[in-house]
Amino acid sequence: MTVTTTQGGERVDIDMSQEIDVAIIGAGFAGLGMATQLARRGRESFVVLERADAVGGTWRDNVYPGIACDIPAHLYSFSFRPPADWASRYPSGHEIRDYLELTVAEEGLAEHILLNCELRQAAWDEAAARWMITAGNGDGPGRAFRARSLVLAVGRLSEAKIPDIEGLGQFPGQVVHTAAWHDDVAVDGARVGVVGTGASAVQLIPHLADAAEELVVFCRTAPYVVPREDRRYSADERAALLDPEVAGEVRHRLLTEADGAFRQRLGLHPEIDEIRARARNHLHEQVDDPELRDHLTPGYEIGCKRILLSDDFYPALQRPNVVFEPSALESITESKATARSGRTFDLDLLVMATGFESARPPAASRVVGRAGLHLAEHWSSGMTSYASTVVSGFPNMFVLDGPNAALGHNSAIYMIETQLDYVLGALEFMGGTDVRALEVSAEAEAAYTREIDERSASTVWLTGCDSWYVDPESGRLTLLWPGTAASFRERNGTFDPAPYLTILDSSEGER
Structure with a gap:
């Protein structure tokens, strides 16, 4: 039977005779991790919808010069995959993308992935207890799917954030966000302005300084930077790390060491004093000019914003062709850029290292749960959840990698794997019972939200400064888990049906 419906103003035919068990939105680390686990189980049919023309997520989109991870490679990879042959302690962006593409090939995922297929709408059908999903790209006809479960794996770093700068739209030169870098960005011999000094900027700026005639760095808020201390592995080390047991031991050690840094985020002494001293010593050792050093000294508590790793950012700022502007870019008039300080610069190229729309994911406006409620409406006061994975009013x-499922001090992949265990537990529960749908109760979500708020209250994220970890309207910590990676797994790694409402096959009621 085919049903015709209208979604987003477009007529869509949905083939009701065919359905899948799980629809996964996004083919980055989270989506491919979910797909790998489902493929290995061999119990559920599934499809991965990816809006781009290739897999990789963040590591597909970000190809700017110097792109690399700031988490050690053996921790920033799947524990359930064979160890990869990483060349150095911190993997480059292209190595990570290669790793994800190899995962697709070796796990047989390609046949499940639909590229150039962006989510248009996912709407919960109460009567069928299924998600009605339409997807596609451009103005062409949409594709439709009927899925028992929906997995949103759209990530936090997928929608570029562009600040409101007067006159930016009339700038005659190139404007490029770091997440949209391409081969035609004309840096050689150009007058280049970089807006921002966050994680992407500190990697990119040294490379721009090598090629630009003049480089102006607009810095609204100076970052804390500690030594990166990267190094390449020897041939013997690489061979040893291909042994799963050795790689597992290294992963566990790295995880434990990184979790130790959470005490800094609680503002505890002496840990926070030690990391602050390390950052300030790094600044003093690399920057001799007292005026520049003063401009580069943060005025907020360390750890509130992401602590950056770099050995070449400070030296790059002291090159003769680099100007450090300690204020934000405020306006553009033709090719002239004016900073908040009043200083002006003639530029040919503007690079926006300005981050992402992370607190309010745009995909939430395309997900419709019970009674026509959009996920974006449910999250209008900031993202909330239960177990950082499920949301009341949105069954199955x-x-x-959504609300309170990230870390500021440890590996995102470890967190994703914890969530995968939770999802697999829920699917196992539904597969072994007559339950048609699972929906966490509003009370359970509210209690979990209070727990998050209580745990967050004393952290540097809510007491040290404003950051992208905090929802801009509610002031709540909505992106980070306010604890260690290990505590997240202990709290959220095992599915428990107790806080759920369930719809049974044998009746219309709930229990």
């Missing part, structure tokens, strides 16, 4: 839906 799981959100990966």
Whole structure:
């Protein structure tokens, strides 16, 4: 039977005779991790919808010069995959993308992935207890799917954030966000302005300084930077790390060491004093000019914003062709850029290292739960959830790397794997019972939200400064888990049906 419906103003035919068990939105680390686990189980049919023309997520989109991870490679990879042959302690962007593409090939995922297929709408059908999903790209006809479960794996770093700068739209030169870098960005011999000094900027700026005639760095807020201390592995080390047991031991050690840094985020002494001293010593050792050093000294508590790793950012700022502007870019008039300080610069190229729309994911406006409620409406006061994975009013839906599921001090992949275990537990529960749908109760979500708020209250994220970890309207910590990676797994790694409402096959009621 085919049903014709209208979604987003477009007529869509949905083939009701065919359905899948799980629809996964996004083919980055989270989506491919979910797909790998489902493929290995061999119990559920599934499809991965990816809006781009290739897999990789963040590591597909970000190809700017110097792109690399700031988490050690053996921790920033799947524990359930064979160890990869990483060349150095911190992997480059292209190595990570290669790793994800190899995962697709070796796990047989390609046949499940639909590229150039962006989510248009996912709507919960109460009567069928299924998600009605339409997807496609451009103005062409949409594709439709009927899925028992929906997994949102759209990530936090997928929608570029462009600040409101007067006159930016009339700038005659190139404007490029770091997440949209391409081969035609004309840096050689150009007058280049970089807006921002966050994680992407500190990697990119040294490379721009090598090629630009003049480089102006607009810095609204100076970052804390500690030594990166990267190094390449020897041939013997690489061979040893291909042994799963050795790689597992290294992963566990790295995880434990990184979790130790959470005490800094609680503002505890002496840990926070030690990391602050390390950052300030790094600044003093690399920057001799007292005026520049003063401009580069943060005025907020360390750890509130992401602590950056770099050995070449400070030296790059002291090159003769680099100007450090300690204020934000405020306006553009033709090719002239004016900073908040009043200083002006003639530029040919503007690079926006300005981050992402992370607190309010745009995909939430395309997900419709019970009674026509959009996920964006449910999150109008900031993202909330239960177990950082499920949301009341949205049955059989799981959100990966979403509300309070990230870390500021440890590996995102470890967190994703914890969530995968939770989702697999829920699927196992539904597969072994007569339950048609699972929906966490509003009370359970509210209690979990209070727990998050209580745990967050004393952290540097809510007491040290404003950051992208905090929802801009509610002031709540909505992106980070206010604890260690290990505590997240202990709290959220095992599915428990107790806080759920369930719809049975044998009746219309709930229990």
